[in-house]
Each structure stands twice: as structure tokens, then as C-alpha cells.
Amino acid sequence: IRILGIETSCDETAASVVALGEDAPHILSNVVLSQIEDHAAFGGVVPEIAARAHVEALDGIVEAALADAGTKLSDIDAIAATAGPGLVGGLIVGLMTAKAIAAAAGKPLIAVNHLEGHALTARLTDGLSFPYLLLLVSGGHTQILLVRGVGDYQRWATTIDDALGEAFDKTAKMLGLPYPGGPSVERTAAAGDATRFAFPRPMKGEARPDFSFSGLKTAVRQAATAIAPLSDRDVADICASFQTAVSDALGDRVARALARFREEYPAVDAPALVVAGGVAANKTIRATLETLCTDNGFAFVAPPHALCTDNAAMIAWAGIERMRAGLLDPDAMDFVPRSRWPLDSVSVPVVGSGR
Numbered sequence: 229i230r231i232l233g234i235e236t237s238c239d240e241t242a243a244s245v246v247a248l249g250e251d252a253p254h255i256l257s258n259v260v261l262s263q264i265e266d267h268a269a270f271g272g273v274v275p276e277i278a279a280r281a282h283v284e285a286l287d288g289i290v291e292a293a294l295a296d297a298g299t300k301l302s303d304i305d306a307i308a309a310t311a312g313p314g315l316v317g318g319l320i321v322g323l324m325t326a327k328a329i330a331a332a333a334g335k336p337l338i339a340v341n342h343l344e345g346h347a348l349t350a351r352l353t354d355g356l357s358f359p360y361l362l363l364l365v366s367g368g369h370t371q372i373l374l375v376r377g378v379g380d381y382q383r384w385a386t387t388i389d390d391a392l393g394e395a396f397d398k399t400a401k402m403l404g405l406p407y408p409g410g411p412s413v414e415r416t417a418a419a420g421d422a423t424r425f426a427f428p429r430p431m432k433g434e435a436r437p438d439f440s441f442s443g444l445k446t447a448v449r450q451a452a453t454a455i456a457p458l459s460d461r462d463v464a465d466i467c468a469s470f471q472t473a474v475s476d477a478l479g480d481r482v483a484r485a486l487a488r489f490r491e492e493y494p495a496v497d498a499p500a501l502v503v504a505g506g507v508a509a510n511k512t513i514r515a516t517l518e519t520l521c522t523d524n525g526f527a528f529v530a531p532p533h534a535l536c537t538d539n540a541a542m543i544a545w546a547g548i549e550r551m552r553a554g555l556l557d558p559d560a561m562d563f564v565p566r567s568r569w570p571l572d573s574v575s576v577p578v579v580g581s582g583r
């Protein structure tokens with residue numbers, strides 16, 4: 229199976245060709261154009277700018293992905309495109325382009341849920357088998373998912389307010405650090421004292437499994453206001469204290485999920501936690517999660533950074549998984565992009581049924 233994948237749900241314009249051979253899958257090409265510079269001046273992703281940038285770039289990116297893979301459209305078995313969730317302007321650009329290519333080439337279209345792409349990446353990179361846990365921490369999502377099979381997911385936790393990447397971005401903005409906030413907070417924190425500010429660990433110890441980060445953001449603002457004007461030292465200490473609070477809060481939530489997995493799947497003897505999303509690049513957070521996994525007998529699986537952040541190889545791969553499992557939706561050409569599309573509602577399409 230050989231699939232062309234297209235991803236345009238946020239601020240990356242991406243296309244990729246992935247093939248499944250006799251033995252293992254191969255990423256034949258993986259082209260990603262980041263729009264970070266287009267949005268940097270605004271301190272966040274501007275939907276209208278993102279949509280226009282996708283329109284301008286996508287044709288060329290698709291051509292580059294096919295050329296890099298040394299593949300012609302006629303050698304492709306299907307086109308897979310992100311159909312949600314995400315910014316609707318970008319989704320329309322990607323899905324409509326995919327529909328046009330599918331129609332022109334006479335190939336099937338697969339409308340992929342972006343989160344399913346993240347959820348299945350560890351099977352592309354590490355050949356992981358079901359079931360496993362996924363921690364997705366990005367600019368738009370903070371979730372713990374149980375991945376039971378292709379099209380079979382259960383959301384165990386989500387954020388009740390901000391996403392974790394968003395909390396990093398807002399904290400950076402508040403402190404006058406450049407966008408994207410995650411890398412700048414991490415860089416600045418390296419020189420700081422993580423014990424100086426006792427920021428809250430939202431949700432820690434609570435029975436409800438979810439995340440929350442807005443209280444932490446408020447605590448950072450209050451601390452910063454109280455000691456303004458801020459010296460470089462102050463900013464570094466705030467970043468370090470914030471990062472430690474976040475890691476600690478995250479660790480508490482993930483520990484709960486690991487325990488629940490053990491309870492529900494006592495027979496799985498090599499359980500695994502997979503991380504995905506841009507925040508997974510953070511070394512403090514990674515170290516916390518890795519220790520937690522080791523202590524609890526879980527494998528810690530972190531796919532390469534380029535496949536953890538938004539990319540089209542994961543979308544092409546999700547298409548391969550769906551095709552191989554016989555889960556192609558016969559009505560895909562009528563699929564309307566969905567800005568909201570929870571992963572646990574992604575079910576097996578019943579042939580001939582309406583949606």
C-alpha cells in the first residue's frame with residue numbers, strides 16, 4: 229500500500245508519501261513547511277493568515293512530496309487528508325485539494341482525524357502493538373488517550389481550559405519572550421532557580437482525571453506583576469518554576485492513567501506510554517515522564533521530534549492503517565471538514581449507512 233498524505237489543520241503545510249511493504253513501513257518523503265515566521269509577530273497562529281499560506285504553498289508541497297518519493301500519482305493507492313479537528317480554513321484547503329487529486333487520479337480519498345494520525349504514529353516508527361496509552365501535548369491539545377485499535381480510541385483525560393503548549397506560549401508572551409513560547413521558556417529556564425516560586429500544580433491529587441493550566445498561568449501573571457520590573461534573573465526563575473510546576477502536574481495526571489491501564493489490562497505485560505505533540509520536546513517534561521514510566525514498568529516511547537509535531541507522514545500512515553483494516557469510508561468524497569472532531573467519536577464506518 230502506498231499513500232499520499234496531506235496535513236493543513238494548523239500552521240504546518242505538509243505532504244508525504246508512506247509505503248507499507250512486505251515487512252515494514254517506509255516514509256518515502258516527508259515535506260513540512262512551517263508557518264511559524266508568518267505568525268511570530270502576532271504571538272500565536274492567526275487563522276486567516278494560516279489559510280492563505282496553505283493555499284499558496286500546498287500545490288508545491290504536494291509536488292515536492294511526490295518528487296522526493298520518486299512516485300507518480302498513478303502509483304499511489306489512495307489520498308489521505310486531515311479532515312479535522314483544526315482551523316477550518318486550513319482544513320478546507322487540504323481536504324478540497326485532496327478531493328481534487330483523488331477525483332483526477334481516480335483514487336480513493338481517506339478523510340483522516342488529525343488526532344488519529346498522532347495516535348498511530350508510534351506504530352509507524354516503533355511497530356507498537358495495541359493497546360497502549362498516548363499522551364498528546366501540543367498547542368491545541370492536551371489529552372491522554374487509550375489506543376485500542378485502528379478507529380478504536382477512548383479519551384481518558386483532556387484539559388478543562390488551556391492546552392499545555394498554549395500555556396507555554398501565553399507564559400512566554402507575558403514575560404516578553406519570543407514566539408513560539410515553549411522553546412523560549414525552556415531555554416530561559418535553564419539558567420533559572422526552579423524553587424524560587426511555589427506555583428500551583430493544578431488538579432494534582434484530584435479524582436477527576438483531567439488537566440487544567442489556566443490557574444497556573446494566572447499565578448505566573450500575579451508573581452510577575454508583584455515583582456515588576458523583571459530582571460533577566462526574575463524571568464529565568466519564573467520560567468524554571470513554571471516548567472517544574474507543569475512537569476509535576478503532568479506527572480501526577482499521567483501516573484493516574486498508568487495505574488488505570490494496569491487495572492484494566494493486567495494481562496498486557498509490556499505496556500507502553502507514547503508521547504506526541506510539540507511540548508513532548510521539552511527535556512524537563514520528558515525526564516519526568518521517562519522516570520515515571522521506568523518506575524511503573526512502562527516503556528516510554530517518544531517518536532522522533534519531526535513525527536511528534538504536525539506532519540503528513542502520520543496522516544498517510546493513518547490512511548494505510550485504515551485501508552489495511554478495511555475501514556475506508558465509501559462516502560469520503562462528501563466529507564465536510566470538522567473544526568471539532570473528538571477522537572473517541574471516530575468509529576468504523578458502516579458501509580451504506582448515512583452519517
Ligand code: ATP
Nearest residue numbers: 366367368369393408409410411505506507510537
Ligand atoms: P495541534 O495542537 O493542532 O497538533 P500545534 O501546531 O499547536 O498543533 P505542535 O506543532 O505539535 O502543535 O506543537 C506546538 C506547541 O508546542 C507550541 O505551543 C509550542 O510552544 C510547544 N513547544 C514546542 N517546543 C517546546 C518545548 N521545548 N517545551 C515546551 N513546549 C514546546
Ligand code: MG
Nearest residue numbers: 238239240538
Ligand atoms: Mg504546529
Ligand code: FE
Nearest residue numbers: 346366537538
Ligand atoms: Fe497536531
